Amino acid sequence: MTKTRAIQVARAGGPLELVEREIPNPGPAQVRVRVEANGICHSDVLTKEGLWPGIEYPRVPGHEIAGVVDAVGDGVPSWKPGDRVGIGWHGGHCGYCDSCRRGDFLFCTVRPMVSGISADGGYADHVVAPAVALARIPEGLSAVEAAPLMDAGVTTFMALRHSGARAGDLVAVLGVGGLGHLGVQFASRMGFDTIAIARGSDKEPFVRKLGARLYIDSQAQDPAAALTRLGGARAILATATSGAAMTAVIGGLGIDGRLMVVGAPRDPLTVPAGLLIGGRRSIAGWASGRAIDSEDTMAFAVRTGVRSMNEPFPLERAAEAYERMMSGDARFRVVLTMDK
Numbered sequence: 001m002t003k004t005r006a007i008q009v010a011r012a013g014g015p016l017e018l019v020e021r022e023i024p025n026p027g028p029a030q031v032r033v034r035v036e037a038n039g040i041c042h043s044d045v046l047t048k049e050g051l052w053p054g055i056e057y058p059r060v061p062g063h064e065i066a067g068v069v070d071a072v073g074d075g076v077p078s079w080k081p082g083d084r085v086g087i088g089w090h091g092g093h094c095g096y097c098d099s100c101r102r103g104d105f106l107f108c109t110v111r112p113m114v115s116g117i118s119a120d121g122g123y124a125d126h127v128v129a130p131a132v133a134l135a136r137i138p139e140g141l142s143a144v145e146a147a148p149l150m151d152a153g154v155t156t157f158m159a160l161r162h163s164g165a166r167a168g169d170l171v172a173v174l175g176v177g178g179l180g181h182l183g184v185q186f187a188s189r190m191g192f193d194t195i196a197i198a199r200g201s202d203k204e205p206f207v208r209k210l211g212a213r214l215y216i217d218s219q220a221q222d223p224a225a226a227l228t229r230l231g232g233a234r235a236i237l238a239t240a241t242s243g244a245a246m247t248a249v250i251g252g253l254g255i256d257g258r259l260m261v262v263g264a265p266r267d268p269l270t271v272p273a274g275l276l277i278g279g280r281r282s283i284a285g286w287a288s289g290r291a292i293d294s295e296d297t298m299a300f301a302v303r304t305g306v307r308s309m310n311e312p313f314p315l316e317r318a319a320e321a322y323e324r325m326m327s328g329d330a331r332f333r334v335v336l337t338m339d340k
Contacts, residue, residue: 006124012050026073036143038122039064062121088150092130135294159286163235167191175240227252
């Protein structure tokens, strides 16, 4: 077999199209992975619509990759064919710029590698990636379960890890969609007093099953006031894609509370300076993680039972799967599978 299937975007704004390509060979310090599953993430729109500067087309999207090492290039001592691995947003780095020297590889300014953007991603049977980008998938996770943890999972897990909250602190999760349903699970398993916030009373039984102690229906009450009555949140994980919804909860932060923004709303947050100054509140963002962060995320998920809820689609239905994700109707992550 010398051909592999891939879903490519031929031009910015173009359709997702199924093509056959030559199976790529790994170069030095690279690994080829036979993809078993790839999560469809909302940030794939950056590739689909050409919203990231400098994308070279045609390009294969996808940065929530789970599969098996198929071949290794020269200078790769740590991986062998048959190893189960995941690849996330971080696809490599230069090792020389200021960001890399600080360990902030995601913000490499010399030679950043972003899976599915600056290099072909996982909407394909095979993908080649730098060996440093690979995360080992532990026993207990299937490929479909592991794939969404490569971005949605590591983003929410690491944002909570760096939120400043400690076990027992009140932590709220705003939104219970593709990111939020993982955020609620991670927050509760980390030992936080977890509160879920969303619109509509119908979501309460669901979020309680995920591990939330309480549910706040933002249509029925002021979420900031509700959090204040509970003593104020040490952290709020904002997964919703609404700047207005994020703005509405900031007043519910307690002293030294932090809003961790992982959702990407198009409308801006509007925050009175006094609200930040008076309570020493802060707003921070978080983006994905490195390979070791993905390994930590998956290991924690296996130990504590955190699982993504997924809708699988075969690779040849990638265009349909992408539209399902973009519609907001997916419950909760859409995952491509490569079985023929």
